[in-house]
Amino acid sequence: MTALAEKTSTKRRLLLASDRGDQSSELAGILRSVSQVDTIPTSEIPDAPAHDLSGIVVDINLRSPESVQLFRNKLRAEAYREMPRLFVLADALHHGSMQAWALGATDTIARPFDAQGILQRIRAAFPDSEGFDETDRGKALNRGVEAAHAVMVKIFEKLPAGVPLHFNDIVAAETKILKAIKHSSLREWLTTVGCHHTATYRHCLFVTGFAVAFAQHLGMREDDQRRLARAALLHDVGKAFIPVAILDKPGELTEAEMAEMREHPRRGFEALARQGGFPPEMLDVVLHHHEFLDGSGYPDGLRGKEISDIVRLTTMVDIYAAMVEKRPYRLQFTHARAFSMMEEMGDKLDQHLLQAFRPVAFGYY
Ligand SMILES: [Fe+2]
Numbered sequence: 001m002t003a004l005a006e007k008t009s010t011k012r013r014l015l016l017a018s019d020r021g022d023q024s025s026e027l028a029g030i031l032r033s034v035s036q037v038d039t040i041p042t043s044e045i046p047d048a049p050a051h052d053l054s055g056i057v058v059d060i061n062l063r064s065p066e067s068v069q070l071f072r073n074k075l076r077a078e079a080y081r082e083m084p085r086l087f088v089l090a091d092a093l094h095h096g097s098m099q100a101w102a103l104g105a106t107d108t109i110a111r112p113f114d115a116q117g118i119l120q121r122i123r124a125a126f127p128d129s130e131g132f133d134e135t136d137r138g139k140a141l142n143r144g145v146e147a148a149h150a151v152m153v154k155i156f157e158k159l160p161a162g163v164p165l166h167f168n169d170i171v172a173a174e175t176k177i178l179k180a181i182k183h184s185s186l187r188e189w190l191t192t193v194g195c196h197h198t199a200t201y202r203h204c205l206f207v208t209g210f211a212v213a214f215a216q217h218l219g220m221r222e223d224d225q226r227r228l229a230r231a232a233l234l235h236d237v238g239k240a241f242i243p244v245a246i247l248d249k250p251g252e253l254t255e256a257e258m259a260e261m262r263e264h265p266r267r268g269f270e271a272l273a274r275q276g277g278f279p280p281e282m283l284d285v286v287l288h289h290h291e292f293l294d295g296s297g298y299p300d301g302l303r304g305k306e307i308s309d310i311v312r313l314t315t316m317v318d319i320y321a322a323m324v325e326k327r328p329y330r331l332q333f334t335h336a337r338a339f340s341m342m343e344e345m346g347d348k349l350d351q352h353l354l355q356a357f358r359p360v361a362f363g364y365y
C-alpha cells in the first residue's frame with residue numbers, strides 16, 4: 001500500500017444526510033477538510049451503512065414531523081445504532097435540540113457555521129484512526145477529571161469539616177488536569193464535568209477547563225498553565241463556608257443571601273491565610289476574583305493596575321463559565337450571547353484579554 005493510500009484509508013468518512021439541498025453545501029465544504037463526505041437526501045440513506053463509515057451528520061428540518069419520521073425510519077437498522085450522529089440546529093437558540101437528542105444525537109452544531117468550531121466537534125464526535133489513541137485519550141480525561149474532583153472534595157467537604165487543605169493537594173492534581181485537556185479537548189472536559197450533580201463543583205471544574213484551555217491555546221509555559229489551573233481550582237474556596245441552602249438555592253437570592261454570598265472571597269482568603277503555605281498570588285486570586293477594572297467590584301473595590309494579570313484572567317473565565325453553565329433558575333446562555341454580554345461589560349473587564357479568549361470560548365462549541 002502506498003503512503004497516500006494509507007493516508008486515505010485512515011481518514012474519516014461521513015454521511016451528510018440532508019433535506020436542505022444547497023443549504024448543506026457550505027457544511028459539506030467544511031467537513032471535506034477533515035473527512036470524505038457523501039451528501040445524500042434523507043430518503044436515500046442506505047439500509048446498511050458502508051463498512052468504513054465513521055458517522056452521520058444530519059442536516060434536516062427538525063421542526064417537520066415528516067422529516068423527523070423519515071430519518072427515524074431510515075436509521076432503524078441495527079448497524080446504525082452505535083454510529084455517532086452530529087445534528088445541525090437551525091440557529092444558535094437551539095431550536096430543535098430536543099428532537100435532535102431524541103433522535104440519538106451525539107452532539108449538535110448550529111447555524112451560522114463557525115468552521116473552526118465545527119471541525120473541533122467533528123474530531124471529538126468522529127475520531128479517526130490517526131493521532132492520539134482513543135483509549136489513552138479517554139484515560140487521560142478520566143484521570144484529570146478524577147484528580148480535579150478530588151480537589152473539590154477536599155475544598156468543599158473536608159475543609160469545612162475541619163480537615164486542613166494543603167497547597168500540595170492542589171499541585172498534585174495539576175499534571176493530570178493539564179494532560180486531560182491537552183489530550184482530549186475542552187469540549188469533552190466540559191461534557192464530563194457538566195454531568196456533576198453539585199453546582200459548585202461543576203462551576204469550579206468549568207472554570208478550570210476554560211482556564212487551562214486558554215493557557216494552552218496561548219501557548220503558555222507549562223509552569224504558567226499550572227498556575228492558572230490552581231487559581232481556577234481554588235478561586236471559590238470561600239464558598240466552602242457559605243451555607244449550601246444559599247449556594248444551591250433554586251431561585252434568585254434575596255438581598256441578605258446575596259450579601260452572605262459576597263463574603264466568599266474574604267472567607268476563602270482568611271481560611272487559606274490561616275492555613276499557611278499558599279503563595280501570595282493564590283491568596284490574591286481567592287480574595288479578588290470579583291473585582292472589576294473600573295472599581296465596581298468587591299470586596300476591596302480595586303481598580304486597573306491594582307488587579308494582577310492572573311486575577312484578571314481568572315475573573316474572565318469565571319464569569320464566562322458562570323454564564324454558560326446550566327443554573328437551576330435559568331437556562332444557560334449560548335456561547336455567543338455570553339461572549340457578547342462580556343463585551344458589553346466594557347471597562348469592567350480586560351477587553352484585550354477577552355478578545356484573545358474568543359477562539360477558546362467559541363472553539364469548543
Ligand atoms: Fe467567586
Ligand SMILES: [Fe+2]
Nearest residue numbers: 203235236318
Ligand atoms: Fe466562581
